Amino acid sequence: MGKDFLYNKIANGIASQIRTGVLKPGDKLPSVRRLCEEHAIGMNTAKRVFLELESRSMIDARPQSGYFVSSTPYLQLPLPAVSKPSSMAKNNEPDELISKVYANMGDDHLTLFSISAPSGDLLPLAKLKKDIVHATRELKEGGTAYEPLQGNVNLRQVVAMRSLAWGGHLHEDDLITTNGAINAVSLCLMALGKPGDTIAMESPCFPGLLQLAISLGFKVLELPTHPTTGLDIAALRKAVPKINLCLLVPNFNTPLGSRMSDEHKKEIVTLLSQHGIPLIEDDIYGDLYFGNQRPKCCKSFDTEGNVLWCSSVSKTLAPGYRVGWVAPGKYKEKLLKLKLIHSISSAAIIQEAVAGFLRSGRYENHLRQLRRTLQHNYQQYVQAIADYFPKNTKTSRPQGGLAIWVEFSKDTDTRELYDLAIKHHISIAPGRMFTLQNQFRNCMRLCYGLPWSEEIKSKLKQLGTLAKRI
Amino acid sequence: MGKDFLYNKIANGIASQIRTGVLKPGDKLPSVRRLCEEHAIGMNTAKRVFLELESRSMIDARPQSGYFVSSTPYLQLPLPAVSKPSSMAKNNEPDELISKVYANMGDDHLTLFSISAPSGDLLPLAKLKKDIVHATRELKEGGTAYEPLQGNVNLRQVVAMRSLAWGGHLHEDDLITTNGAINAVSLCLMALGKPGDTIAMESPCFPGLLQLAISLGFKVLELPTHPTTGLDIAALRKAVPKINLCLLVPNFNTPLGSRMSDEHKKEIVTLLSQHGIPLIEDDIYGDLYFGNQRPKCCKSFDTEGNVLWCSSVSKTLAPGYRVGWVAPGKYKEKLLKLKLIHSISSAAIIQEAVAGFLRSGRYENHLRQLRRTLQHNYQQYVQAIADYFPKNTKTSRPQGGLAIWVEFSKDTDTRELYDLAIKHHISIAPGRMFTLQNQFRNCMRLCYGLPWSEEIKSKLKQLGTLAKRI
Structure with missing residues (x-):
């Protein structure tokens, strides 16, 4: 660029x-x-x-x-507080809340501020279709055969090539393809941990990652996280003796959109490597930066093979394709074995199609456009929040990604707001979803992956009105 | 029919x-x-x-x-012995052997008798491609959006409709789609068991199922299994007090191709239901019957919702598509939660395409042809084994499915045969892969999903010659 x-x-x-x-x-x-x-x-x-x-x-x-x-850009509302999760709290899953909110996925009658994925209107649908058709022609046996276990070689090649942009220097042989990034993280957790292990994570954190850790019998240690600079490193350093694993989203962590500095990334990689604690890095938002340059990853500083870098095209190209990958460093053989056990192989056609799209250069053009749109959307959201939401509403200042974290005054319960909003066909993600503790009851996540329009604006206005009412 | x-x-x-x-x-x-x-x-x-x-x-x-x-059909060699796994043996995974054999997956230079999947030459590739293209047109946002959690509704409808053939009487709402059947079984095991639990399974058994159970920390109890009538029910009855779960492949279980009778299916369903032990039924081969009629499933006799019926199109239509499903009975909510956690959703386009193919009636035509071909292949294999393999070679008598189980005399080690055969570009599946115990060292599985040809015949001849040599 x-x-x-x-x-x-x-x-x-x-x-x-x-x-x-x-x-x-x-x-x-x-x-x-x-x-x-x-x-x-x-x-x-x-x-x-x-x-x-x-x-x-x-x-x-x-x-x-x-x-x-511009009058809109960089309008900044006050920042939410740095989170203060307890290191003693028992993990308490917000099960029902999550089921309720996710049940709306794919419902056309709702304005889904709750889903952190780009709307289809922002995606290159026609071109992707062509790549699908092309893939059915190119692949041996039309993609009906089992793939090699490590996954589509074209996809691995192009992901490796693109890793240069963030200092990854990956080789195709370093990568394993998966069914989306969550499947990559799931394989990492199964490969490296066992029930009863403690895993350190950011707080607030994507509910899917929390649920995944809990479902595998891990104890989750949520760590204080700054809304713009990410994980509190001092807290991680203190936690090191107690943890077996670490799972982080250093770039544009949802729901905050925070971004960890390169210095911090490097420091964390060194710290965890010294203590033999594997670091699983979820980098699905890394390409959706608002600045000038693709941010580095923890993996960029990994000299020991101790970082398992996971990503996908779910946030940038096609959530429904379920195409992801992992560069598992020195844990590759363990991961391969688990991939074989749990899924045998990935859907060949879709992987080939994505490889074609990424390789053509269309992906860079698309990303450039998508980033611009998302940044613009974000600015519109902040303006709408400033205009319509209760006074003293605080927001995070995402530097990329798809979502903004909103903090209301203490007495606002966003679970109530959810119930109220859904009656007006608006779906939000209440803050309690993003923790296993009793936190964030007055917070929520809004996704700005929907194309900006007068209707979205009026829905945000409506949401603000409802928030003032409760 | x-x-x-x-x-x-x-x-x-x-x-x-x-x-x-x-x-x-x-x-x-x-x-x-x-x-x-x-x-x-x-x-x-x-x-x-x-x-x-x-x-x-x-x-x-x-x-x-x-x-x-006909001179070839129903040529029958002596049957292998009923397996006698120990109920005391420690689970001992044949890890390296499995890795070695599966590493050949997709290698064009080998004759893969080792892979239990139909060759692309037996699949309706051109028609499937059309369905893929059609799916990219039909689906909302070209299939790039997340699906509803339960999976593609067209696919669920047609699988439900087809369940009438085996007395399933399923409704679309009873089904959840997955990434192939192994992913369905994986979700079932995670939903219903916990590390340390004991799971009863057939012996010999598909290595993927054994590995899956082990990887989740279960203790596997292998039960005696008859080469034609399947699981020994008396052994299961005796094991009931010791087990938490049961995972069976009642129809054309690989590697034996055995088929459990309806009476036995019914008896097992009642027995396990009485003891509150969930039954996971893997029915991926059920549509590949050699007789006149689609065999019933355990699920056909399930009045309590205690049977989790898993299947896919991996053995009949497109292994590389990774399209499967599960009818989890009363465990549906648990399964849905785990699907969300581990994969969020399935690849929408591929599911829609398969739904289109299944719905059109082309599937029935294709299956009829495929069954005929497989039965014919099987007969050719038996003839070749009779002609070229060592005297006293025994074989199972599959009544459907894709593979035949071969038992050599006691002094033949099929791991040695593997090493020898691979030098001649032939891959087999040694018997030790199909157990966690010290069994079946003189057995192997041969898949007859490759189109019959003089070349296949000569490869079998070569294999027989090698077997005589060691």
């Missing part, structure tokens, strides 16, 4: 001033001529600076007036 | 005489005229009797001579 070009460097500088508040919404930017003088650059470069900032929705052009800092 | 027509009844009578040896290979059958007189039927009916028997490969027409009992 041309991160080394001069125009991009200058744009980043201005973006940083907007983010830190040096430049405020509505502020006029220097003229093109002025920019040329300031940076000793040509007209074309100066124009590209503005185009770049515009494409990031950070500035707006006003005819015959020049460029202004 | 017209099982109630007069011609069919008469054909069954003659078939039974052939099977029991009243009529022997090469015997001349009565003439058409004679048959008319004997049964007081018309010429057309009599002719249909012979056509029917011919279509079952039981008789051959010889020009101007009449009909004769």
